[in-house]
Amino acid sequence: SQKIEQNSEALNIQEGKTATLTCNYTNYSPAYLQWYRQDPGRGPVFLLLIRENEKEKRKERLKVTFDTTLKQSLFHITASQPADSATYLCALDPYNQGGKLIFGQGTELSVKP
């Protein structure tokens, strides 16, 4: 069956360390993959989009990789801060038909001072 999976367990790290979150998918061939941040009780906030022909993309302290052979995306936050604590969601458009996003269940990140 088609699915998209993220680390199910919460990730706890120390301030200043690099957080690495994983997103794996099966039976899709997405043209792009997106990462969102969601704080409790709020809507997801778009962070980054990476296309299938891009291996890596960076934005400030964020870095995303996209391996279409492994069917995996990694999301890194360098020099993490307590303000980075949130749930991070990956999403893809499975049939590249414009906007029907399929989301992973999210990984909760907690950065301790």
Next chain:
Amino acid sequence: DAGVTQSPTHLIKTRGQQVTLRCSPKSGHDTVSWYQQALGQGPQFIFQYYEEEERQRGNFPDRFSGHQFPNYSSELNVNALLLGDSALYLCASSWLPGETQYFGPGTRLLVL
């Protein structure tokens, strides 16, 4: 520039009732998508509206219906509410289908 807005923020209904949720897209956006997010889960796609037409639909029953108005705002209607419909309902807008989606704060629906 206002982002995506949704109303109401919270709502309590009883089983069997009907509910209407509203969404105003970000300025310049003409595409609206609706998602349902249960506690501890990722959002699930309900449907998408573009040019006042339902363009795509997820695996939701016909009890879930929607509408898009000429000003691009949208409504989500749910009939014959079930306890399992309790969730955060999210609206997202984009300037075209397939472009980056920007989410509103959501409407928290509780069905008793």
